Amino acid sequence: MPRILVTPSQFHEQPGAYRDVLEGAGFEVVYPPDGDPVRDPARLLELLEGIDAVVASVEPYTPRVLAERRVSAIARTGVGFDSIDVAAATAAGVAVTITPGVLEQSVAEHTLALILAVYRGLGPRSREIHEGRWSRSTLPRLAGQTAGIVGLGRIGKRVAELLLALDVHVIAHDPFFDEAFAAAHGIRRCTLDELLERADIVSLHSPCTPETTDLINRQTLARMKRGSVLINMARGGLVDEQAVVEALESGHLLGAGLDVFKTEPLPVDSPLMDHDGAILTTHTAGVDHQSLSDMGRLAAQCLVDLHAGRWPEACVVNPDVRPRWKWSRWTK
Numbered sequence: 001m002p003r004i005l006v007t008p009s010q011f012h013e014q015p016g017a018y019r020d021v022l023e024g025a026g027f028e029v030v031y032p033p034d035g036d037p038v039r040d041p042a043r044l045l046e047l048l049e050g051i052d053a054v055v056a057s058v059e060p061y062t063p064r065v066l067a068e069r070r071v072s073a074i075a076r077t078g079v080g081f082d083s084i085d086v087a088a089a090t091a092a093g094v095a096v097t098i099t100p101g102v103l104e105q106s107v108a109e110h111t112l113a114l115i116l117a118v119y120r121g122l123g124p125r126s127r128e129i130h131e132g133r134w135s136r137s138t139l140p141r142l143a144g145q146t147a148g149i150v151g152l153g154r155i156g157k158r159v160a161e162l163l164l165a166l167d168v169h170v171i172a173h174d175p176f177f178d179e180a181f182a183a184a185h186g187i188r189r190c191t192l193d194e195l196l197e198r199a200d201i202v203s204l205h206s207p208c209t210p211e212t213t214d215l216i217n218r219q220t221l222a223r224m225k226r227g228s229v230l231i232n233m234a235r236g237g238l239v240d241e242q243a244v245v246e247a248l249e250s251g252h253l254l255g256a257g258l259d260v261f262k263t264e265p266l267p268v269d270s271p272l273m274d275h276d277g278a279i280l281t282t283h284t285a286g287v288d289h290q291s292l293s294d295m296g297r298l299a300a301q302c303l304v305d306l307h308a309g310r311w312p313e314a315c316v317v318n319p320d321v322r323p324r325w326k327w328s329r330w331t332k
Helices: 017-024 041-047 063-068 086-091 104-119 122-130 154-165 179-185 192-198 218-223 241-250 289-307 319-324
Strands: 003-006 028-030 053-056 073-076 095-097 146-150 169-173 201-204 228-232 253-258 278-280
Touching (some): 017 028, 041 063, 053 289, 063 086, 073 289, 095 319, 104 122, 104 154, 104 228, 104 253, 104 278, 104 289, 169 192, 241 253, 241 278
Parallel strands (some): 003 028, 003 053, 253 278
């Protein structure tokens, strides 16, 4: 019976669509004993002993982990896979899958929530009431602003649709720009520099790669309008957090809505904690009841398909592994 390690803490010892799919295919489902996120590669090596495949969260699949515990597949819940060394996975013959198409609405709603939280001052105004204060300072109106979307993929497109419905102008930058979608929605294509200079809101929805690490830094922040807003729903590595703190303190940024950070959980001594203009959430943009269920189900289905000899092409991020891919040596 194939043994599947399920690491997302939200699924720990819980029933659900993911478990129905796996157990319905005759798989044994196992969990980390403590249910906590697995952040240490040495601990992950221990947990992978005798495991055929993984329904994965953000635990670190390093070259060593992949070489010493070759599983058949890593089915990542979500669309980010920067915690997996994909080149090492391919070299080790491990298929890596993601769950596209199930979390766009959740991330888009969260993006909109943080934009509105900044523009309506929800964080500081709530704190004022709790502290017995009652100020009524005004802030800009969201309608009529220009939002610049960096990364016009599935999530960026849904964010654009929601913003357009609120009378926000949308411009976008993406190296694989969808001209048909942009034309249908009146979205202007920009270079990154043009977007930074024109946008009142810069919303990040792109992967973190060596080329995009610290995409938002002192120099790029300086290109943004004074009084603009930064939103990051993508990956913490895209943003130089100290530079954002400095821009908030100087008033160059009106506010920042951040769901992801370079170190997670965000350290309690992070200077971001000290600024009212920083609206911070716990890397939950893509997770609501529906998206969590859908992500788990699709990740599980990818593993069932692979075991049955079906290739989930739309979900595999390293298709080059296919010619030499086979199910794990641990299969009994």
